[in-house]
Amino acid sequence: GARIMSDLDQQLRKQAYEEVNKQKEVVESDPYRLAYHVMPPVGLLNDPNGFIQYDGVYHLFYQWNPFKTEHGAKFWGHYTSKDLVHWEHQDITLTPSDWFDKNGCYSGSAIEHDGKMYLFYTGNVKDENNNRETYQVMVESKDGVHFEKKGVVVHLPEGYTPHFRDPKVWKHEEFFYMIIGAQSHDETGKAVLLRSDDLENWEHLGAIAGAHVGPFEDFGYMWECPDLFELNGQDVLVFSPQGLEPNGIYYQNLYQAGYVVGNVDYDSVQYKHGDFVELDRGFEFYAPQTTEDDKGRRIMIGWLGLPEEREDAHPTIEHKWIHAMTLPRELKLIDGKVYQLPVEELEQLRGEGVKHEAVELGEKAQALEGVEGDVLEINVETLETVTNEITIHIRNHANLVYNPIDKLFKLDRISYVDGETVEERFCHLQQLKSVRIFLDTSSIEVFINGGEEVFTARIYPDVNENGISFAAEGEEKVTIEAWKLK
């Protein structure tokens, strides 16, 4: 009964805090510990969950396995922030301690209603034969500090396998809506819509996107972490499809995260949308989630990681932790394309800065005074149309290259698996106007042309590999600014 389960809850919390304390020194002595990104205090972090601004405070929950640097029965960890820059770790929000979530409190979202915060998440259950069950669970909080599971509000509807999870809830006119990532019986990925007028009773409206529902014939075997929101008068559906085959420079990662843009007709339950576009062109980016804040901004945070992609090879594992969140990024829809910009509050991180105006780049790679380090923001602006290949060498471990003939932008890095192999990712780019780079001790995020394209990756240089240099195959003029970040 309830008492036994709440004993289990207490026990799991206690064990998790013990693990945090036990491994604290090992974790914190890792030179790859990030300076300004959200990380787990110990163990494995994956998806951002329940991202919301509530009572003026930003809340970011996360998928957390405190006991191992592997996936398992997930908890919900919890961070809060007043400014999206400085995050404070809070008490554990959810433990996998009930019959409906005993194998994991999986991903979900938050919504405010009548002054309270409600969370919706997927209760993951596996039986002795590894058969999966899935339940969508509601949680209530009166203060954003204490959370009470209210129980299961959605059971698996007919037509889907138990790969049915990651509820994102929002309000549109007089109804609440929930979108769920699903796999239908024919083993194709879907996004499924439900509706409620009280957050407790949910009516299944059916799939609004996925194979044979809209323009997609076949688009992966499972869609994870859907998020549907309005941006500039259009309805954007973000999701993470699994099972896409690599195609030229596209879909190079094991799993993708991207979006389609269109219009939802809530009356006929139809979503007309265009093609899928990857949100990030780098190596580690998955399962992003958005929220709207009181400034009317649509802000997205992604998981700076990727499931099943040699997670056992990340060097942070020795130090008992793995993965992080991306920087919070403000989304804009410009000419039908989602742009991502680091939120402006991040300028608070800027310490000592330098500016080199109209630097002439040439074939010999040049370093610039003050433009070096491991925790750094670099802003490069081109002054004329680029006609020669430009390269930025980063800490002996990554290179950014723009080739104006092929109109390709490339990020390459040294693989964390063998510390040797060079891996590459590309995007098409008509013209290079600016590159804004956020370096942290073991990560890189690159925002091109004001967020038109983004590359995110982990890199693991040694602490003393701090050099940055710039080169071009012919003469190119650029202005370079850099700030040490605090």
Ligand code: FRU
């Ligand atoms: C995506 C995901 C979700 C699931 C969660 C489990 O990375 O697989 O679909 O809810 O992670 O941790």
